[in-house]
Amino acid sequence: MTLLNTRFFKATAFATIFCLFATFAKAQNALNFDGSNDYVSVPNNSYLNTSAITIETWVYWTPNAATDIQFLCSKGNNGTLEIHTGGGAGANGLRFMPTAGVILDVANALPTNTWTHVAFVYDPINIHYAACYINGVEKYYMVTSTPMANNTSEFDLGRRNDGSYYFRGQEDEFALWDYARSQADIQADMLKGIDFNSLWGSNNSSLRAYYKFNQGTAGTSNPYSTFLSDYGTYDYVLLGHFNPAGTLNNFALSGTSSNWVAGGFPAITVSPSTYTYNGGAQGPASSVTTNTGTGTSYTFSYAGTAYDGSTYSASATAPTKAGNYTVTATVAANGNYTSASSAATAFTIGKALLNITANNQSINYGTTVSSLTGAGSYTTTGFKNSDNSSVIGGSVTYTTTYTATTAASTTGITITPVITGLTASNYSFSPVSGAVTVIALPPSITPSGATTFCNNSSVTLSTTVQKSTVQFNGSAQYANLAPLAVTTNTMTMEAWVYANGTQNAYTGLIFARGGTTGATGLIFGADNTKIGYCWYSVGGTYGWTGGPTYPLNTWFHVAVVIEPTQATIYLNGVPTVNKVAN
Secondary structure, eight states: OOOOOTTSOOOOOHHHHHHHHHHHHHHOEEEEEESSSOEEEEOOOGGGOOSSEEEEEEEEEOOSSTTOOOEEEEESSSSSSEEEESGGGOTTOEEEESSTTOOEEETTOOOSSSEEEEEEEEETTTTOEEEEEETTEEEEEEEOOOOOOOOSSOEEESSOTTSOSOOEEEEEEEEEESSOOOHHHHHHHHTTOOOGGGGOSTTTTSEEEEEOOOOSOTTSOOTTOOEEOBOOHHHHHHHSSOOOOEEEESOOOSTTSSSEEEOSSOOEEEOOOOEEOOSSOOOOOGGGEEESSSOOOEEEEEEEEETTSOEEEEESSOOOSSEEEEEEEEEOOBTTBOOEEOOOEEEEEEOEEEEEEEOOEEEETTOOHHHHHHTOOEEEEOOOTTOOGGGOEEOOEEEESOOTTOOTTOSSOEEEEEOTTEEOSSEEEEEEOEEEEEEOOOEEEEEEEOOOTTSOOOEEEEEEEOOOOOOOOSSSOOOOOOOOOOOOSOEEEEEEEEOSSOOOTTOEEEEEEOTTSOEEEEEEOTTSSBEEEEEEESTTTTEEOOOOBOOSSSEEEEEEEEOSSOEEEEETTEEEEEOOOO
């Protein structure tokens, strides 16, 4: 890969600069120092002169001995911005000298042959404090008020300025800030890298230098990748170019030593899928997470807000409710790679769909529209897990294609729920129409002339159309009449009936039951298809359920005539006789 000499690169367009950021970020390399003469030099410039400072970097140290003195960085030879191993800090120790006369020795801070995040902070003016953080944990601090003493020397990575104490190992993600960062700030960025875009704004000058070490192609020949690009926002925002860039000195730039190598700081990317509420926990997991390292052991932290307004605090358990969330994935250290975290990635659990289906209705011809819609009801399908109608708020109204003049037996008439009044935090709604059946009304038969049917005299019948009937829902509706105080075994019971489908066995038409002492009335029979009757029947002694078969979905007339020696059931005037004493 050939990279521009960014020391002399002048930005000509915002889009060009931003493209370079995206390109560099993908490489995820580190730089290997051979401990002999490799170093990176950064020209002196005013952006490295500060009154407070934070220096942080990832380090993979491979010394010949744990007591070796090796410099991670320095500016001049008078103890300015120096971080080195060994010396007064002892084996595996780190010494930080932000300015001449200030020494912070941290024992057992830097293990060998493993990636370690190192951060030093110093602010002698505001907080009078110097501290060391190893992998985000404070290891040592001291109180001090000695001001920073800046100089004009170049800033070196991998050696002391006088050309001694060369570093042996790898460095990655080196950042220099002009204030003392908090432990929380350090922890927030150390596992995912510095979010460059989040620094735009009033504090964008705080990051004075940021070397991501993503040049070159890891482990191959890189004769033209001799510069270390800086991503510090201060110089980019104010000057429109990247400065200062570092120059690689004495690097072989080939092979796995003294060259660009695979970084120990993997880039973690979470690619959310589409999620819909199902009553269980869900969200991005390892199946949609990638990283540029070799680690495969992930943990996840989920947070966000559900549509019901509740806050989902950071948790390792994925959320269940529909809402807007973020997830941060962290991969454990593996081989040559350190632990790292992704940026907080947004994802949504969408609402599940409930079908709101209007229940079918059968109405008499001439029924008003308001009576039809006022009697509307619906059935809900699509609930998840153990949810039920209790999760739904609001109410449904109805529209219909029926009019009061719609003819009986007209097909395609519908009633449709209006769902705009419904609410549910985990569900959306879809209306489904039900069917409306318009039923022809039975005639009213009025005799004129002689009124006795059994004396062979003529009778004239006239018919008119009834304007109303009673409709029952088949589950809990009934009409309750006052007791008739019947004391005879001679009686006629009759009715016009419209059966919307096969009825339950022993469903009463005209029926009375006196506790366990007996039942009397006209009923649907035991086999669901026939008309029967009971007459003061205890345990069915005087009942009959095997009468005539009734038609479905049409009006029919039924009557039972009780006499002392027999009972006769008439279906549309056709008799069926049961010879039994009553």
